[in-house]
Amino acid sequence: MNTTLLQPAPARSLGGRPDYIRIEGLSKTFGGRRDGVLAIKQIDCLIAQGSFVTIVGPSGCGKSTLLRILAGLLDYEVGSVMLDGQPIHGTRRDVGVVFQSSILLPWRTILENVMLPAEVLGLDRKQARERAMHLLQMVRLDGFEHKLPRQLSGGMQQRASIARALLHDPKILLMDEPFGALDAMTRERMNLELQRIWMESGKTVVLITHSIPEAVFLGDKVFVMSPRPGTLERVLPVDLPRPRTMEAMSHPAFAAAAASIRERFSHAASFD
Numbered sequence: 001m002n003t004t005l006l007q008p009a010p011a012r013s014l015g016g017r018p019d020y021i022r023i024e025g026l027s028k029t030f031g032g033r034r035d036g037v038l039a040i041k042q043i044d045c046l047i048a049q050g051s052f053v054t055i056v057g058p059s060g061c062g063k064s065t066l067l068r069i070l071a072g073l074l075d076y077e078v079g080s081v082m083l084d085g086q087p088i089h090g091t092r093r094d095v096g097v098v099f100q101s102s103i104l105l106p107w108r109t110i111l112e113n114v115m116l117p118a119e120v121l122g123l124d125r126k127q128a129r130e131r132a133m134h135l136l137q138m139v140r141l142d143g144f145e146h147k148l149p150r151q152l153s154g155g156m157q158q159r160a161s162i163a164r165a166l167l168h169d170p171k172i173l174l175m176d177e178p179f180g181a182l183d184a185m186t187r188e189r190m191n192l193e194l195q196r197i198w199m200e201s202g203k204t205v206v207l208i209t210h211s212i213p214e215a216v217f218l219g220d221k222v223f224v225m226s227p228r229p230g231t232l233e234r235v236l237p238v239d240l241p242r243p244r245t246m247e248a249m250s251h252p253a254f255a256a257a258a259a260s261i262r263e264r265f266s267h268a269a270s271f272d
Contacts, residue, residue, distance in 0.1 A: 016048065016049025016050050017048070017049050017084075018046060018048045018049075019046045019048075019082075020046075020047055020048055020049035020050075020051075020083070020084055020172075020204060021045075021046070021047035021070070021081075021082070021083055021172070021204070021206075022046055022047075022080075022081075022082040023043055023044060023045050023046075023079070023080070023081050023082075024044050024079055024080050025042055025043075025044060025078065025079035025080065026040060026042070026043040026044075026066075026069070026076060026078065026079035026080070026081060027040060027041050027042055027043070027076070027077075027078040027079055027229075028040050028062070028065055028069065028074070028076050028077075028078070029077075037228075038228070038229040039062040039065045039228065039229060039230065040062035040065055040066055040229060040230040040231070041229040041230065041231050042079075042231060043066065043079070043230070043231065043232050044232065045223065045232055045235065047204065047206065048204075048220075049084075049204055050202055050203070050204055051204060051205075051220045051221070052195075052198055052204075052205045052207070052218055052219055052220050053205070053206050053207070053219060053220065053221050053222075053223060054206075054207050054208075054209055054214070054215035054216075054218050054219035054221075054222050054223070055067075055206065055207070055208045055209070055215075055222075055223045055225065056208075056209060056210070056211075056212060056215045056222060056223070056224055056225070056261060056265075057224065057225030057226065057227075057230060057265075058225075058226075058227045058228075058265060059210070060227070060228050061225045061226060061227050061228050061230035062225065062228060062229065062230030063176075063208045063225060063230065064176055064208060065230070066225075066230070067097075067174050067176050067206065067208055069081055069088070070083075070088065070095070070172075070174055070206060071091070071095055071097050071174050072088050072089065072090045072091040072092050072095060073091060073097075075089060075090070083095075083171065083172065084171065093121060093168060093170070094170050094171040094172070095170050095171070095172055095174060096165035096166055096168070096170035096172070096173045096174065096203075097165060097173075097174045097175075097176070098158070098161050098162055098165045098173065098174070098175045098176070098178045099161075099176050099177075099178070100176060100177040100178060100180045100181060101181065102149070102154075102157040102158050102160060102161040103161065104149040104157055104160060104161065104164075105149075106148065106149055106150060107148075108148075108149075109145065109146050109147060109148060110136070110141060110144055110145050110146070110147055110148075110149065110152065110160050111129075111132060111133075111136065111145035111146065113149065113160060113164055114132045114135065114136060114145075114160060114163045114164045114167055115128055115129065115132050115167070116164060116167075117164060117167045117168045118132075118167060118168070121168055123167075123168065128167060131167060131169070132145075132163070132167055133145065135163040135166055135167060136160075136163055138163070138197060138200060138201070139159040139160070139162055139163045139193070139197060140159065140193070141156060141159055141160060141163065144156065153186070154181065154182050154186065155182055155186045155189065155190050155193075158178055158179065158182070158190060159190075159193065161178075162178075162194070162197060166201060166203070170203070171203070171204065172203060172204040172205070172206065173198075173201075173203045173204070173205045173206075174205075174206050174207075175205065175206070175207040175208065176208045177208055177209060177210065178190075178194075178207070179191070179209075179214070180209075180210065187211075187214070188246060191214060191217055191218060192245070192246070194207075194218065195217075195218060195242075195243060195244060196243070199242065199243060207219075212258050212261050212262055213249060213258060215261070216238055216254055216257045216258050216261070217244060217248065217249065217254070219238050220237070220238060221235055221236065221237050221238065222235075222236040222238060222257070222261065223235055223236075224236060224261055224264060233264070234264070236257055236260065236261065238253070238254075238257055239253050240253055240254060
């Protein structure tokens with residue numbers, strides 16, 4: 001095992017506006033008025049700049065719907081969603097998204113995959129390449145920039161997708177079950193890596209997960225959603241210092257937070 005992946009990053013203090021992302025009265029229905037499906041209902045929340053928020057809830061509760069609205073990939077008719085004081089309607093250059101699958105193009109090298117947003121957005125190629133190399137170093141893939149995706153492990157491919165999502169320097173990073181397909185040990189290492197990357201980049205991160213331990217380990221706050229139609233039932237602060245190591249999972253505050261969430265969803269078999 002590469003023990004360098006397990007070294008904690010320096011502590012970082014959060015700053016910026018507490019209502020960096022403001023969601024008020026957000027509801028979303030799919031289909032027509034008569035036979036439509038209400039996916040999320042009356043969601044109100046604030047996400048502070050530079051914070052790490054995790055979202056848990058039963059399958060089908062609207063977690064991905066909420067994330068897609070934040071990403072501008074899905075529009076809404078009821079309520080408002082603001083990012084840094086500006087409404088979110090349609091895709092934006094200041095938002096990066098990481099999905100469960102790395103979605104790397106198999107015929108392109110890792111560097112070429114990370115550079116893809118520069119081509120789509122028309123960024124200066126020289127500057128973008130310099131940033132891509134810096135990001136590959138940050139996610140500890142320097143030396144692998146000329147490899148093809150099939151030559152990398154699943155965890156390494158996800159780190160490449162995180163670098164790609166950060167290439168255009170977005171304000172927020174949205175992550176939809178990014179480690180769901182990984183084995184347990186790799187997933188733990190990726191949690192440590194993501195914490196380090198977040199602390200070094202200073203981005204605002206919103207991550208969806210079905211894993212209660214992952215949500216508590218990574219989050220400054222855990223947003224707990226109800227079954228469909230998804231509502232925000234609880235915002236649970238996680239009172240654990242940064243940086244966190246795997247030993248944090250044995251801390252009483254960790255156990256209490258996880259137990260509180262698990263009790264609420266004891267009937268839901270969709271959680272890890």
